[in-house]
Amino acid sequence: MSTLEVQAIACGYGDLRVVTDATLSVDAGSVTALLGRNGAGKTTTLRAIAGLNRITSGRATLDGADLATMPAYRRARAGIAYVQEGKRIFRSRTVEENLLLGTYAASSTTRGRELMGEMYERFPLLAERRKLRAAQLSGGQQQMLAIAQALIADPRVLLLDEPSAGLAPAIVGQVLDVIRDLRTRGLAVLLVEQAVEFALAAADRVVVLNLGRTVHSGHATDTGLREAIQRAYMAEDVL
Incomplete structure (x- = not known):
């Protein structure tokens, strides 16, 4: 069993359902990249795993334990850490x-x-x-x-949302090195990125979201991956 398992979850904001059928897994010592165009539901999926958005259907587990029964602070104590987009630190x-x-x-x-x-x-x-x-x-x-x-x-699981956003190319390389190092230290990393090449350079597995549902899942070297990414980023409905 993978450290983090997400099976056919749906989630959103109030009555607005953004994610309808997202499925992914992350193993210890590996990086899973979650790709898709803006609005595909990537950040919403991370927020649901972290406990900031409610999962309305489907199932998410950490080492087999159901996350639905855990508030966000308990998920953090259980081993889920979330780095939100935009360098959310205490600047003062x-x-x-x-x-x-x-x-x-x-x-x-x-x-x-x-x-x-x-x-x-x-x-x-x-x-x-x-x-x-x-x-x-x-x-x-x-x-x-x-x-x-x-x-x-x-943590045992690290959720990373757009870690390369707004960074100079030289710094992006340093961030990539950090992510690769985390993998060698046994951490399970779920990476959301708009920079496709950055994500593919870091990832062992890739999940593609389109219109709130998983449309491709496999190894980063799989044939057909780039076609699935292209179709999702072109906003085509992948059947």
């Missing part, structure tokens, strides 16, 4: 204060300190800038901080 706080806020899910103060040290080893630029306000960081550094803040909770 220092780098170190942002990371400290991320340790709330740690099992103990000692473990929180250990995780802080691990983040500074993994992101040495953040260690150098630990006393700076987050607003003083570059866009790429803010994205690294957002990822580090999620990782310091020691």
